[in-house]
Amino acid sequence: MNCIRCGKTIPDNTLFCEDCEKTVSEPLQESAYLNTQILLPVRKAQQPRPAQTKPVRKAERKGEEETPRRRGTIAFLTVVCLLLLAGALFVGTLYLGAKSDAASLEERVAALEKDNSKLQRAVDFADAHAAFVPNDGSGYYHTGDCIYFDKSSFMVYNVNTAKARGYEPCPYCHPAE
Secondary structure, eight states: OTTTTOOBBOOOOOBOTTTTBBBBBBBOOOOOOOOOOOOOOOOOOOOOOOOOOOOOOHHHHHHHOOHHHHHHHHHHHHHHHHHHHHHHHHHHHHHHHHHHHHHHHHHHHHHHHHHHHHHHHHHHHHHHHHEEEEETSSSBBBBOOTTOOOSSSEEEEHHHHHHHOOEOTTTTTOOOO
């Protein structure tokens, strides 16, 4: 037997060709039961709807009149619903405003932290390399934030120059030296 697709010889009664991996059975014969068209059911014509009548209110059905108490209750519930809606809108506005304020504050904090980082590097450099010598005759040099540093009158040297001129580090702000 030969494969009907690729023509290779295959054993008899085989369902699939080992070379092309396709089915090798003969195509189906034409049959009344084989249909390739899809038939959809036919819709029945719709019946016209009867004319709609005006809905009858409950009060009219029973022959009752609508009482002022009922009208007052409806008005009260309407006002309560409107107040709840207004309150929800107000709270939502506050929440969204707070979110946008929080975002702008976070951006501001990030910018300030960046500026603080730059300033801290400058302070660290000044503390490591600048000697503030007050004109008080103590013979000490200080850092800029030392509590014993008299800021009214002073000279600034680099640390090596201050040491070369005979100044000693302040024991409070330079304890390791």
